[in-house]
Amino acid sequence: MIIAIIGGTGKEGKGLAYRWAKIGHQVIIGSREQEKAQRIASELNETYPNIKPLHGKQNLTAAQNADVVVITVPYSAHPAIVESIKSSVQGKIVIDVTVPLVPPKVSQVHIPASGSAAQEAQEMLGENVKVVSAFQNVSYEKLLEEADTLSDVLVCGNDSQAKQIVIDLISEAGMRGFDAGPIQNSIVSEGLTSVLININKKFGVHSAGIRIIGID
Numbered sequence: 254m255i256i257a258i259i260g261g262t263g264k265e266g267k268g269l270a271y272r273w274a275k276i277g278h279q280v281i282i283g284s285r286e287q288e289k290a291q292r293i294a295s296e297l298n299e300t301y302p303n304i305k306p307l308h309g310k311q312n313l314t315a316a317q318n319a320d321v322v323v324i325t326v327p328y329s330a331h332p333a334i335v336e337s338i339k340s341s342v343q344g345k346i347v348i349d350v351t352v353p354l355v356p357p358k359v360s361q362v363h364i365p366a367s368g369s370a371a372q373e374a375q376e377m378l379g380e381n382v383k384v385v386s387a388f389q390n391v392s393y394e395k396l397l398e399e400a401d402t403l404s405d406v407l408v409c410g411n412d413s414q415a416k417q418i419v420i421d422l423i424s425e426a427g428m429r430g431f432d433a434g435p436i437q438n439s440i441v442s443e444g445l446t447s448v449l450i451n452i453n454k455k456f457g458v459h460s461a462g463i464r465i466i467g468i469d
């Protein structure tokens with residue numbers, strides 16, 4: 254499977270790229286700048302010599318070349334970035350990791366007009382694109398650790414098959430993914446991030462996560 258990470262030069266994108274390249278997926282780091290994408294891909298290849306080598310491309314080219322496209326950009330950049338890849342993701346799965354945080358008040362839940370960033374992406378991209386929201390509650394620091402992460406992943410979207418593919422990708426990345434319902438429910442996973450930021454502050458840590466209990 255070829256996975257493109259839009260904004261893959263950033264913290265969360267690098268963490269996900271590492272996890273999937275480690276188990277042998279072909280991952281393309283996407284950036285607004287081709288040179289930056291290639292530089293970050295090379296740096297990661299040097300830091301982690303045992304992963305399947307990453308490639309770096311401009312966001313649109315990265316999305317064109319991928320089967321699954323992952324969006325990891327700040328919320329302020331989300332509308333423009335989603336619009337910029339619209340033509341290249343038709344018929345594909347788009348995993349949206351974006352949290353609608355509004356700096357500097359990132360520990361306060363912000364609910365966008367459409368309900369969630371993932372719903373905004375679905376509305377912008379159209380029904381032919383299977384938008385699945387995931388990973389909002391997994392910190393990049395955990396992703397870059399060697400060990401499996403104990404944090405679970407809530408998976409929201411309107412297409413069951415697409416969600417199962419994402420849950421399998423989550424499992425390959427060393428986490429448990431749970432079908433958390435339709436795309437509307439992404440409001441909860443996105444909002445939970447601000448809750449976790451409060452907990453991080455309170456306990457002086459960076460990577461609080463969530464865990465679903467009651468399941469064998």
Ligand SMILES: NC(=O)c1ccc[n+]([C@@H]2O[C@H](COP(=O)([O-])OP(=O)(O)OC[C@H]3O[C@@H](n4cnc5c(N)ncnc54)[C@H](OP(=O)(O)O)[C@@H]3O)[C@@H](O)[C@H]2O)c1
Pocket residue numbers: 259260261262263264265266283284285286289290324325326327328329330334350351352353354388389390391392393394
């Ligand atoms: N960091 C975490 O632990 C974490 C955890 C869960 C969810 N998230 C969510 O994942 C998304 C990405 O988080 P992050 O921490 O990886 O962000 P980040 O490092 O600040 O930025 C990610 C990338 O977004 C791209 N970008 C595109 N337009 C931009 C703009 N106008 N301003 C700045 N950057 C822009 C940049 O790539 P280019 O310059 O190469 O284009 C940048 O490297 C956010 O929505 C965040 O809330 C993050």
